[in-house]
Each structure stands twice: as structure tokens, then as C-alpha cells.
Amino acid sequence: MKRMSMGLFFLGFLCVIAFAAIGSEVAADGKLIEPFFLIPLAWLFFLTGGMLAIAHFIKRRIAK
Template structure:
């Protein structure tokens, strides 16, 4: 359980990124009558930022766990 508590922030950020991706595909996109594409584009860079941050934090935590064992 202690290891899971240490990984809460990486898992939280990774989960937020996946929720943003899911929300983007759930909302969808459309073309209005003037030919403009209407889509929630802001969710894409936010989701990749969250996923990247979660992976970086996960790598840092795993390296720290390995160093503390040695």
C-alpha cells in the first residue's frame, strides 16, 4: 500500500490525461455551415501534458525506489 501512495501523483496526472483524451473523442468535432471546424482542440495539448508529466513523475519515483533499496 505504501508503494501505491508514493505513486499517487503520477497515476493522478496520467489518469487526468486519459480523461481529457476520452472527453475529446466523446465531444467529437463537426464542421459548421460556414466550413469552420468546431472541436475542443484545447483538450489535446492538455491531455498530452498530463500524460507526459505523469510518465516523468513515474520514472522519477521508480528510480528513487530502486536507489533506496540499494
């Protein structure tokens, strides 16, 4: 469970880095072109990883 939460945090950081690397631009017709889907995806990975980390911490505390 610990490795999975760290992996999800890593994927979240990759989404943020990819969003920054791809960047956004305004097309000639005035439309904004950006990879917006990466923002909620990063939040999903961060929150899921955080919940798994908390569950792992609680599980270890109860086992002691």
C-alpha cells in the same frame, strides 16, 4: 508521488475520452469546431505523469 503520477495519467485519459465524446463538426460557414485544447492537455498530463513515475522508480532503486 506514485498517486500523483497515476492521477495525472487518469486526467490524461479523461481528456482523451472527453475529446472523443464531444466530437468535432463543421459549421455552416465551413469552420471546424472541435475541442482541440484537450489534445495537448492530455499529452501534458501523460508526459508529466510519466516523468513522475520514472522519478519514483529511480528514487526507490537508489533507496535500496
